[in-house]
Amino acid sequence: MKIIEVKGIGEKTEKLFHKLGIYSTDELLEFYPRNYDSYNVPTTVRELDNEGIAAFLCVITSSPVIRQAKKLSILMMNAKDKNGDTITLKWYNMPFLKGRFRIGMHFVFRGKVARNSFYGQNGNNGEITLEQPEIFGLEEYEKKQGTLLPVYRLTEGLSNKIVTKSVKQVLENCFETCEFLPEQILQKYELLSYEEAVKKIHFPANTLEMERARKRLAFNEFFLFIMALRRFKKEEEIILNEYKIEPSGQTDEFLKKLPYTLTNAQKRVLEEMRGDFMGKRVMNRLVQGDVGSGKTIVALAGLLDTAFAGFQGALMAPTEVLAIQHYEGICKMLEESGISIRTELLTGSMTAKEKRQAYERIELGLSKIIVGTHAMIQDRVLYKNLALVITDEQHRFGVKQREKLSDKGMYPHIMVMSATPIPRTLAIILYGDLDISIIDELPKGRLPIKNCVVGREYRLNAYKFMADEVKKGHQCYVICPMIEENENLEAVDVVSYTDILREHLPPDIIVDYLHGKMHAGVKNEKMDRFAANKIQILVSTTVIEVGVNVPNATVMMVENAERFGLASLHQLRGRVGRGDAQSYCIFVCTSGKKETKERLEILNKSNDGFEIADWDLKLRGPGDFFGIRQSGDMDFKIGDIYSDAMTLKQASKAVSYVEEQRDKIEKKDIQMLDCRLEKYMAGEFRLNL
DSSP: OBGGGSTTOOHHHHHHHHHTTOOBHHHHHTSOOSEEEEOOOOBOTTTOOSSSEEEEEEEEOSOOEEEEETTEEEEEEEEEOTTOOEEEEEEESOGGGGGGOOTTOEEEEEEEEEESOSSOTTOOTTOEEEEEEEEEOHHHHHHHTTOEEEEOOOOTTOOHHHHHHHHHHHHHHSOOOOOOSOHHHHHHTTOOOHHHHHHHHHSOSSHHHHHHHHHHHHHHHHHHHHHHHHHHHHHHTTOBOOOOOOOOHHHHHHHHTSSSOOOHHHHHHHHHHHHHHTSSBOOEEEEEEOTTSSHHHHHHHHHHHHHHTTOEEEEEOSSHHHHHHHHHHHHHHHHHTTOOOOEEEEOTTSOHHHHHHHHHHHHHTOOOEEEESGGGGSTTOOOSOEEEEEEOSSOOOOHHHHHHHHHTTOOOEEEEEEOOOOOHHHHHHHTTTSEEEEEOOOOTTOOOOEEEEEOGGGHHHHHHHHHHHHHTTOEEEEEOSBSSOOTTOOOOBHHHHHHHHHHHSOTTSOEEEEOTTSOHHHHHHHHHHHHTTSOSEEEEOGGGGGOOOOTTEEEEEETTGGGBOHHHHHHHHTTSSOSSSOOEEEEEOOOOOHHHHHHHHHHHHOOOHHHHHHHHHHHOOGGGTTSBOOTTOOOOSSOOTTTTHHHHHHHHHHHHHHHHSGGGSOHHHHHHHHHHHHHHHHHTOOOOO
16 A cells, blocks of 8 residues: 555655655554654653653752743743752743742652763763653643653654654555464563554554564564575576686786785685685685775685686675775775786766776676675676675675576676675574684784773863864764754764864864765765865764775764664774774763763773674673664665564574475465465565674
């Protein structure tokens, strides 16, 4: 059913939903809340964790006053919590509330917490303001305690209220879902029915209901993914190697001429890849390694072996910026080594003429190494003899892509490169169809990054430090968890933070911002400017995790670091330390919790991504469901391989059970499951790394 058929949604609202990728009622129901607004037990200023919405039981200590600011009327008064700490209460354009309050009256006030000092210079926990707070009597608030209201990801013009109302309409009037998991699985793992889970993920009565709904929906995603993966592996096991690629002496000579020696780990992975090239079946290999561990040079060696054997090889990147960087880097290295192999760039933004000429050279076999984005596997691209496909960073070569190539009669070797540090126990489940290689050494001579975990009071010092680095000719990244200010979270956003930095830094330092919702052309232009040092400080969301390589960047400052997983923070800091200069990473923690700071301190103890990923797995729990998603994690709508690691393992066991006991499961259940799996593999099976 189309989204416009839902009562209350007109053409204007329909277009806003389309911006979020929602075209049907099914997609609306799978548009899960990113968080919940909960009516928690009233807190005190001293117990406050510095973030989001909070409720306080207060006594009013001053008469309300109204101030005018241009067209805005601001009602203000002071109150104190049970410890005697002062809270400023503030309402905008609500002068009618003035007569409601008297000194000495008690209320529960619930609203967005704002620190009166962005930098916390005075260190006074009592300096907080509650903006536009709701007002409750104590008994009235106690009735609301424990309830959860969904908070959705939004786009400009679309309110949380509209999304909530639309979801309710669908659930009440046109919701139909079919259970596809066998009853044995539901009972064994104590799972809600699919219908219950969908209803309760949007409107849970309490936290327990929400967690049970999440578990079932995450289980769905993992179960279907693993089952599709295993089915696909069975099909691939019979694909014989049509492209025998012998190790090339010319490739070895190229590697010897490099200004550095390959690490033992790089040499080991190269030999594993070459062994696959000469094996009976096509290669399907995952190469894992930290940012900067040297995966790309191993990939280039594979592409050169392929080209010298007379075949074509392709390197596919997630963004045009990264594709262009790879292309230019390969061309430069080949030119310096005197190797005349034609390398082709193919991206979506090229002109029609440029694409047509590239297609001709690829079809004729003139281009031996092709670098680009997904434009490389479009229907119009015909290869002469494509023998190797390497996907970089956030791409997993999925079923659809392989089908496109197999439809053209091609079954190339596949290599997936990932900088996402996934614990081996989970990697074996998630990459059951791939052989796994790990590059666990960093190149010699690389200076370790110096890390520090600081509070909000350090911000001004951090700005001065970044300004000093810019004076030395270096550049800096600042990472924020949000794109724009959000009324439900006290977290720093990209747009506002850019303005703050411009105010506090010398005018000759160019500060600009970048985020994932920008048009691809704008993102590319800004990254090009940053790479050319025309932007000295780039404020960004985690979109830069797969950005260009900027060796000149020496500082990474992460705001609200407590909102990110450790593995994600480790990947972020991998954007610096790529040149000869000493690099630094500053993690700003705005949480007052001791355990939060201790968790972040782990980043000081280790630069090993896999060790950090193991810590992440141990430390993240159900309470971290709605933090910043792991960088490079799977393209699951609700599941998270760290927080939901136990559910992932259960789903893997459940798939094994179904495969082994297929004949003993009711026929209608198997038919329902096969139907759902077929639909999943046809349209949804993908994994982004």
